[in-house]
Amino acid sequence: MTIESSFILSSGAILDGQYRIEKVLGKGGMGVVYLARHTLLDDLVAIKLVLPHLANEQYIQRFLREGKVARLIQHTNIIAIHDLRITADGIIYMAMEYFDGHTLAKELERRGKFSPSAAIEILQPIANALQVAHSSGIIHRDIHPSNVMIKEDGKGKYQVKLLDLGLAKIRPTVDSEDAKSAQLTMVGQVLGTPYYMSPEQWQPKTYSEETSIDVRTDIYSLAIVIYELVSGRKPFSGQTIQNLAYQHVAVVPTTLYELDSSIPKKFSEAIAKAMSKEASDRQESIEALFTQLRTAISSYVSNAVMLDLENAATKKFSGLSLENMTSGESTSKYVSGALTGERKLVLKHLSGSKAGKEEKFSLNTFQELTFGREPSNTIAYDPYKDDIVARQQAKLVKDVFEPLQFVIVDN
Template identity: 35%
Template structure:
């Protein structure tokens, strides 16, 4: 069955940008697809995480962070990460598409490699790892599957940071070890910890495999292999591949030392040793191992490999070691000559090796164009040899319309000369129209605003004209253009509550209630309170009322007489006007200003609510009886 056509992702447009063309490979943690970036019109490789990982929030958070770190890593031997994203249940990386094969494919096809050829693969791998180590990153999963050989002979390392993201998941330790246990350092097995020296160990195991065609340890279960990593020593490669130069065995031995402090302290240090070994190996006639490296003593037993089948070309080790010893005896007297010859050709070899590494593509950085005029920015980038595409714009509150909002890849990303990148222009702030909300319920108003991309702030106000619970108006008003996300004040009718009329003069109380659309009946009674003022009301203060409802006021008989405090002094004697204070009129003033003014004059202030406008409508006492004893209480209605 064609598994590619059955794959549900094939043919899908991810994130509105990546059209999945076909499936390339499937691994333990992800599946790799060939895809077209429709925005930049370029082919990319999409690494899509398996669903079990994508459903783990801890993995997704760590995955995003690691992807950002790797995207900043610029090196010709590292597969570049362009983008990272999610599309519903799909978590993916967009990466440089590298036509070619993995190092695992090469090993399956050819078996073991000659020492010189193995080093020529390991040197760029170590250069990539060294750049990562200098940037503070650890690969954690160095193995042939993560090394790509391009059709034009370049070497690329992939999957930086993915193993670290996996550590954030709920996967078990055994589950994490199954795919990579053959290359895992002792400290990763025992503690789960890894640093740059763990990558060095894995690189040493990989070099062993390139030279011998197999890993140093095999077992019936992953834990059996893990046990050997911790308790056994990697055997000399020469025990399986007798023509292995001693320089290679020394390189592998130091890289795979059990104690991290005895290894090369990072990949750059191992790179230096690998370059030296490459320089000293003969250029012709195979690996040259038998001329310079064979030991006169029988090779030690192959620790940890006894359960492995014999290599296809390998004869028993004791029959192959003896000829090496004989050749060494014949050549022993010439060793100083080899040393002198090595010194003599060192400069020429160094120059040749430098040329090997320099023959890589020239990389430049994407310029920082954010904030510039789009047309000007495009022309400036084109003048530097870039191929620039202006894609659909995006709304942004900070960058003005017609300016560069971002570039893809972002500024500072290292790319090959004359590469293509896109400019995303800003459309400025996104404006939306405030919808009409009058007479809607609170829930309906909130829904309308949310659909328009606006937020709601509800304020309830007394009103007799609009039914309780319905919208009176909005601020900003309906029809106005505002930024998306703006908070709109929704004013909702809370109906009307009966105001507190006690203490108001009859005439003012009647006029106020009639102004609210309420009917008024007045009943006069004899009372010791101030004549012609309200002393009771129906409905009670703060009771709900409706337009046209009948109300009743009980008012003290209006026969005029001065109040007791007007006739007597504070001591009950006849009044002495010389000690009285004049109450100023504060009607029409702001309530807080009125309160402050009266209090500064020594009066106490009592506030009653009529409409809640914050402006004084009535006051008692006030003119004409504005002479009161010091410290008297003045009541204000607003």
């Protein structure tokens, strides 16, 4: 095995007789991550290696803890730990699932911000993983965009993985030797990533106080991630640790709705609740939070597209009131009859838009949804009569660039 003076492995080096190093994936102050291949199985793995001459005892304990906690939970959206070993040379390393993606932090930097529905679609698998972890008595305690990996699958969908269980807390509900050995309570210290830490994480804890940290700590941190994705900014912007600590504990941030009134108000309220200073004021589970968020989005869409049947051109029209914005004029009585030529349409709810502007809004997970007339109807529309049915129909087509976004086109 070829090891440089800094304990950086060269390409082609064999680690522990099992893994051939291919390249460096990343470096930190006390460790290195490599892409490697198992010499017998030919599997690609990520090797996370501690630099023993640089790592302090706290870092080593956190590293070992990550491997031990990973044994307690397996989930498709959590990076799997295959092995945790110490070589004869005293090198500590972890063989992990290799995920060829990038962090959610980089994706946010690239996109600027996400729509509420896009943010929820991307983070729903992470929420599912956390729900399983919580039911197993595991609290992550370090949720932030750089601990979420993401990649596109080529079909307009995203694969996401949760990283770093090094600060995870095992609650007493997990009664096993693995859980006991994985416990790591650093009395008198605060643990987490400052911009995303819950108020209760900011206070140095005695052992008994530390046991009070529960799932609501993860709810708080995940809510901050959602806030940042949707608004494009962090709720707290302190430039020092002391200032951030004060803001998390005492300052109520501007709500998402106050920042952008196009964000569903109920969505904003659910995030504000999840970011409550008192843990007892937050949702009781990740599942409860995401149920509220999905309901807020669904209700907002339903309110946007409900048809006032008393003012519709026909009661047979299937639930959506449209306007043809090519003239820049709107009408509350008739459904537009000129839906040809792939013209962009908008809902009456969005009638303030300029003519020809493409509008998007959120639905659930349909690839497309056609609406307008009953299939058997072929009667042409007459704008001067209000007792017949429009022949035309329109279609919502999934936008491949925005998960859960649809463009209204004609059909």
